[in-house]
Structure formats: structure tokens, C-alpha cells
Amino acid sequence: MSLLQVQEISKAFGGIRALDACSISIEQGSITGLIGPNGSGKTTLFNVITGYERADTGQIRFGDHIITNASPDKVFRLGIGRTFQLTRIFPRLTVLENMHVAVQRHDLKGLLSRWNATHEQQRALELLAFVNLTALKNMPAGNLSYGQRKLLEFALILIAEPRVILLDEPAGGVNPAMISYLTDRIRILNERGVTFLVVEHNMEFVMELCDRVIVMHRGTKIAEGSPAEVSANPTVLEAYLGD
């Protein structure tokens, strides 16, 4: 059964149709790649799913919930975490403080308690170790390098234990050693049951990591299949090379 289902979503910015009756379906436990030429609507689709943009028409279903046009905080609390193409962390908070922002606040008492209450602190430190940032935990996050910021953004959404993680160009501008490190992390989490949807231009990364690939062009899905199927598909080649 599909965990995340996007049905006939359209979104226009002025005269430009960024998404045109786009439908995709993400299986529970999969690592799905989302590829397509620049401007094909991948990031807009992410923004609509996570509540940062409103869809004009269509429906998004996540498990039993309909999350079309829900606010970003609600989407996140339901279990969809995301990263941004241009990494967004909190530059003036320390690395460790960044980790605590996303901790769920269930009640007033939790809200009024110290942010580094022990069990959460332990979890935050585990996750920092998971992405190898422990040594930098007291550093302002703004001092991190580009690659380290990507890892921190990845780790800080993990603390809320999302069921689905949307990654927007996780490998963009990151050196090869870091990419293979990130691939490992994604695999480990996937084995623990986290579903991934990954936008990426680095084809090597997509082909190696993803078990399914969706191709978008002009705001809608034009192909879907295993990495091998998609890379042999003439429509896909045409979309990339045609215009």
C-alpha cells in the first residue's frame, strides 16, 4: 500500500504551470528518486506536499490523513520531514540546540521544561554521532561548512522520527566521500523503516541509492520504474535532451 499519494495536483505561478495534474505514489519503506530537468516542478511538488505552497487543485494523502494544504507544522507533526535545496539550519543556535528545535512538544509542561531535558539530550547526541558531528556540538551552526550543514539538517529532522523524509538535492555541491557517507546513513535509516523521496541531479547517486525512480517533466510525471528501466526509457532521454 502506498504511504504517500499525490493525486492530480496542479499549481500555477501566474501563467506558469509549475505542476500540471501531477500524480505520484510512494510505497512504504521505499527509497524513491525524483528526477527531471531544471524547472520540471520537483521542488514545487516538495513545497506543496510539506505545506509551504498551496495547491490549486488535487489531493495529497498521507497514510489515513488528507494533508492537502495543511500548514507546514502540521505536516511535520504527522511524520513528513524535509530538507531544503539551499540548506536551512538555524545559524545562530549551536549545533546541539539545532537538534532540539524539532522535538515534538506535546503539552504545556513539555514546553516549559528545559530544552535539554535528559532523554531528549541523549537522543540528540546519538543522532549527532550518527552524522559524525559530535565534536562540533557547541559550535554555532553558522560556522559549519556546507557539507556539515547538510548533515546537520538531515540529523535535526531525524529527532522527530519522521516516517517519510523528503530530501531536496542532498548530494548537490557535496564532495564524493561525503556523498557515500550520506548514502550509507540513508540506507541504515531505510532498513529501520523510514521511507525516502529524493530529488537529485547526480544520476550516479540516484541509480545507486534508489529502488524506484519517478521522472518529471513540465510539471507532471512522464515515467516511473526501476533505475535501469527509467534510464533506458526513450521518453526520459527526450525530456532531458530534447529542449
Add this chain to the structure above:
Amino acid sequence: MSNSKLFQGTGLLLLLAIAVVFPLLFPNPAVTTIAVFTILFAAAATGWNIFSGYTGYIALGHAAYFGIGAYALAIMCQDWHIPGGYLPFLLVPIAGLIAAVVAIPLGGIALRVRRHTFVVITIAIFFILQLLAYNLRDLTNGSTGMGLPIPTDWSGDFFNTPFYYVALIVLLLAIAISWWVRNSKYGLGLLAIRDDEDRALGLGVHVEVSKLTAFVISAFIVGMVGAIWAYFVESIYPPVAFDALFDVAVTLMAFLGGVGTIAGPILGALLLEPTQQYFTLQFGENYYLVIYGAMFLIVILLLPRGIIPTLTERWTRLQAIRSQRQEAALSLSASEQVHIGKRLIAPEAEQASPEEEQAREEGINL
């Protein structure tokens, strides 16, 4: 670590002790008058900082809540025939609450927008309230102003002492709230809003409620300060209770000491308010404004992030380097990890974009 905590704790206790015995050491009324104003401004700056410092939304209309607190106390004392003495002090928290209640809809309106627009709207709301103070004559007596009860039993030497201690209690309350907010999960949400509000929203932070709550808390503290101030100066008029220079002073204090820190606004008030009072005595009412303006420029140009953050950053950098070295020395595997981490990451080290660098240096998101 525990050593530095002990050092901090002792330091704070020492400061508190000095604050408590200050009127006994310097009983001269000229000195204690300056001390009362200083403590009041320290409390107001701390209150302002709980909203503006932590969320990054620079409010320039908090004089509105100062004025509401002042008028609330004056009107309560007048209508309920409260005599001068200790009784009006008991009404100070109520005056603060009235300011806080008014802040709920006004904050709600202002917080619909961000950045520069927010600043402009807070100023506009302030001027509307100042106009109301002139024009709601039945309530405020208009430009004739209002008198507050005068504690006739208090001798000249003693007069300032009760005001000093009540102001100190309000300051301590403000510091306690500021400290709690800074260390709570709620406060971490506010700081996240300051750095990237939309990102915070996308991580489940209740941004709207958080911002408004902080706004109302700060209006409560500033309202109490306004009430004590009104009682202290004995009579109030619209342009002095709703004084645009109040926000200039409070903002300058917070910026000088360090916006968004607990100690910064207090340090700023301790440095600026006595200086201002001294200049007023030396050069007269009008010239101190020139000096104020000059100081504002100096602070923005030379210390854009304030005294406390500049010092803290140097300290944490030192600590980070030290702890990295310690960890590397302690265990071989840990040192390997750090090493690997560095090797993976080194090529792009320290590549913050110029805009981000600048934003960090400015220390605010206007």
C-alpha cells in the same frame, strides 16, 4: 565546568548583594533617584528583550505598554481613592496585567507582518495610543495630565528606598522570566523563529502562538515598569507616559549589552541610564539627546552585536577548540572519527556566504 559554574553563581550572588545594600551604602537621594531609574530601565530592557531579542522582531512601540501601565495605575489610584504609601505598589502587577491584556489584540495585529513592516506597525500603534491619551479626556484627563497619590509620611531621605526595592523586585522577576524563557524548549522555539521562521514552522514550532506569548510577556513587564515610574514621578502627561524616546533608550541598552542575551540589556541599562542622567544634569535636557544619538551610532558601527555576544563568542570558540583537542587526545577511535570528519569536510570548510556572514554580524533580522 563546575568551577566556572561556581564562579558564575558566586558572581551573581555578589551582584545581587550589591544591588540589595546599594541604598544603604549610598543614601544620598540624588544617587538613589538615578539608581531607581536605572533599575526600572534594566527591567524594561529585559522585558523588551524577551520579545524582540529572542524572536528578532524589533518592536519600537513598547512605550505604548509603558504608558498603559502608567495610566492604569493612575486611574486605579484615582478611582479607588488609594492613599499614598505602600498600597499603590500592590496595584503594580494589575497595571502590568492591563498592559498585557491590551497587548494581546495589538500584538496580534502587528505580528501579522514581519521585518520592517512590523517595526513600522508597532510605531504606528504607539502613536495611536498616545493620541488616545490626549483625547480620551474622561479617562486620562487629556493634556492636563493626572496626579498620583503622594506618600506624605515618607521623609526625603527615605522616599526613594521603597521605590528602589519594588523596582528591584520587578527587575528580578524580569530576569527570572528571561532566564526561564532562554532555557526552555519554548524559548528555543523563539530563537529558531529569529534565525529562520519558516523553517521553524516546518519543524513543528507553533510560531504564531509563541511570538504573541513573548510579546504579551514583554508588555506585562514593561507595563509594570511604567506603573512604578508613574508613581515615582508623581504626575503623568500623555507625551511623557507615551514617550517615543523610551523605545530609543531601551533598544539602545539592549543593543549595547547584547540583544538576545539575558545579561546584555541589564548591562546596557547599567551603563547608559546613569550616563544619561549625568549628562542631563551637566548639559541640560536637550543636549543629552545629541549624546544619545552619537552613542547609538557608535554602538551600531563598532559593536553591532553588543558587548556580551562578542565576549561569549570568543569564549565558546576557545572552549570548542579545547574540547576538540581533549576528545582527540582521550580516545584513539574518537580521534580517528574527528579526523575522518575533518577530511570529508575540509575542502568546503568555512564557506558561509557573504549575506549570511553579514546577517550574523548585524545580529538581528530587522
